[in-house]
Amino acid sequence: MPTLDIEKLKKEVIDSQIWRSVFRGGVWKDTPRDRAAHIIGNVWLHLHPVKARPRAMKWAYSWGMGGISFALYLLLTISGVALMFYYRPTVGLAYRDIKDLEFAITLGKFLRNSHRWAAQAMVVAVIAHMVRVFLTGAYKKPREFNWGVGVLLLTLTLFLSFTGYLLPWDQLAIWAVTVGTNMAGATPFLGNEGPFGGLMGMHINNDVRFTLLGGTMVGENTLIRFYVMHCVAVPLVVGILLILHFWRIRKDSFSAAPYKADEEKVDVWPHLVKREYIGAAGTTLFIMIWSILQNAPLESIANPNVTPNPSKAPWYFVGLQELLVYFDPWIAGVLLPGLIIVGLIAIPYIDTNPKGVGYYAWKERKFANTMFMLGIVMWFVLIYIGAECRGPNYAFYPPWESWYILKAAPPPTWSVFGPAHVGALPIALGIPVIGGLFAASMLLPKLIQKELNGKALMGGFCAAVIAVALVGMGLHKFGPVSGAFMLFFGALAFYFGFVMPQRHIRGLDWPRYLVTMGLVVCTMAILLKMCARLTFNIKYVLTIPTISLNI
């Protein structure tokens, strides 16, 4: 009886002409040369380096988030293409097609759920990847450019998710997109509601918002625009940038630092590729199970005449929407996100600290890590408040409180510097005062050349704030909650905006110092403005209505 010799069969298959024509290389002997050839000889795998340091293989080092982001991108492409077979982007059909996916199409609900949940997961994964790269200093020379590409990819990930948000054409969709695109209408110079927009001849029907929407409100044109951007234009750009991103990783080599000086590198095939596969498979499993258990949201059909109360942007933009409580749209929706993107891209060029490349280094990179994590924490805290704690009329409702308890309107607000009857003090005074404060907070940390005692400084500052708060409460100007806000925001802004920069970056050269400090001061200005509103009900610190400039 002939026995089945698997090894022989395998050899015959691999050595057959067909196999040989598909996969390059000779007989597989599992030598280092074979493993290298496996990477080099395969068009998909050759974007990898052939060898990498052992640290780069560790989950604890890389979190696998870059690979998982890409796995999610592939998953989204597959489920997205499948969905395109069923979905027609017109106002009359879009919502019905989604209902068909839910009720009539085989696996339709599963497909839509996986696409939705994978998109949400990808946003999280890309942000996590960025945090990891920052914390391991992987953006430093020679990888500055690839970090910039990564920042663009993050932005495009958010934009992809945002454009997809409109497609179900339900209430959730059009109002989230209305919130998002209204912010674009507040772009300085280019938006009809932004500062200087009027000077540039911007109207509701020729500004940047109009370009995005294809009209003055979300409608048929918006749907087709967002559909094309979502399915074709943006994925193409993302695909091109991804190739660039991967190729640069290979050319710049993995950032992971060697464990010891004369360490041998490890073969990428199979050591990294197997991990990538497991990461991708685990992600797919997670998304699949989530999609079986939890349905993607779908509300009533879009109705431009009925605004839900509250209307919220997609969750990853809710942090910016939350800032709308404190700032005009051109700041919260355009200036701050713009600064975040530019600031992120600038990081590798302003961070001159050569230490901490390829490993976690809290002590060696105190200033960079603290500031970056402060930004990340602020971003997510704001998202949490906006998503979970904002109810009808955008009033503050703790998560445990019912939205059916009606809340009083917020107290009336006032502006500090502005024209007569609008601001308490004149503009002519406001511009030098605010300019002076800005210049002082920008320059002081560097001008004071010796190291100050941080603890004494903080103690003194907090004592002063507490004294002011007590006096204020004594005069019944505000209550204890406002006093607590004052201390909380004041201490945060003083520590991160003065004490830390003074200690860590006063030695930086002037151009780098000014850019860094500019970003720091802008971040602190957000905290201080929140403090001004919550404690003193200040609407604007400075308002110049003639050019729609309110800060």
Added chain:
Amino acid sequence: MGYRKAFYLANFLMLGVFIWALAADNKAEWKDYQSNYFKMTADSFDKLAAAEKDPAKKSDDEAQAKKFRHMPLEIRQIIVSDLDRYDRCTTCHVAMDEYTNPTMTTPWDKDPKVSAVYKGHPKIDEALVKAHPFTKFGCTACHEGQGLATTTAGAHGHVLHWEHPMLSVKAGHIQGSCVKCHGNFETLKGAEIAAKGRAQFKQHGCYGCHAINGWGQTVSVGLEAIADKPFERIAGYNYDRVRIDGKRLPENEWNIQNWILAHLTNDPQQVTPNDPFAHLNAEPIPPSGMADFSSFVDDKDTGHGELSRADADAIVAYLSGMTQEELIPYRWHVPAPPEREPHFADAKAHGHYVFQKYGCAGCHGLDAKQGRRRFNALGPGQKPYDEKMTDAEKFAEMEKGAEPTLPDLMGTYTHDELIKKIGNGVAAAEAKKWDPKGPLPMVFMPVWKDKISKNEMDDLATWLLSTAKKDDTGF
């Protein structure tokens, strides 16, 4: 665990989860209903075949049974091209599918043990159903609900984010669908409840505040499209206060029918309390100005209160037809002949009719006997305003504010004065308030001179003056 094991495990798990997804997708609710129906039909043909003597008919029955046993399960739908709707109701309610079951009746139609889903459409022989062939009108044109859905909850529409759930047949709300197209619904057989609703709507003076298609006053919102009104807009964050039979409704039962019903069977002030003491807003806002028509005990007890539960359901039925949905094609509409004015020999009787016709009862009570509540109006029987009263005490006094009880006042007017007063109305801002800092009363006397003709006005005044209370001296 090694990566090799993890590799195999992950692959098998992915395959397994995908099969799970397929299985979950395959296990659709509607398949059970459809296959059960086919099985029941096949069984009934088998039974027929067993009892049949004629071999030709017997084999025919057996063939039918076999056909039904092998019927493929599929989603069935009626395409209502007029409405651009796809009604998939017959996917489960196969007995109502004309193609599978041309008679649209089943042998077990009368069997109380069989679930309604397997039965044919009731009243299939009646002109009402014959005039509305299902293949043309579909199901949701009358029943409402979510035609595209293929799950019970989704299709019946009692789910979040579906604004038009199925109209209750039991409570008669479905008759609102007659009103959508038939202007002459009051004369139609089968629309009696909706007709009663309109009669109640007139009798209790709803027109005095709510206009429908321009007929009626504009003290409150017009109701001509109330059935279309998006829920977010109507109820806002007040819905949580709605009680039907004293119970809070689950969120998936929040719909316009229950919202109207709650206004008619509860004190509307509870549903829309607003902000009479300006706790939340800069200015005080009075609670709903609508009168409390609810003080009834049960259906039989019509002696108490004005509206029984059946009356309230009838009004809900009538208002459920108040739609201006553009998709209903014009050829579906049946206009009503103009309403005929009855003739009265007696000026007083005509005056009484005029009082009812224009909805005066909405504020002044049935037959002008008792003025209804007018929140925070100065009226008889209130304690004098005292700033030191608690909010609850103030509220109790404000609630005592009322529209005038006309017979008490009629003695102080001449015929001409009365006509002038009715004609010019009393502007909202002229109201005398009990609490000077409190809200302006929500309801007011509108201007009638453009609405009530001279002849009608004369007779109305004659009737009103005749109701005047006379004291012992005869004045």
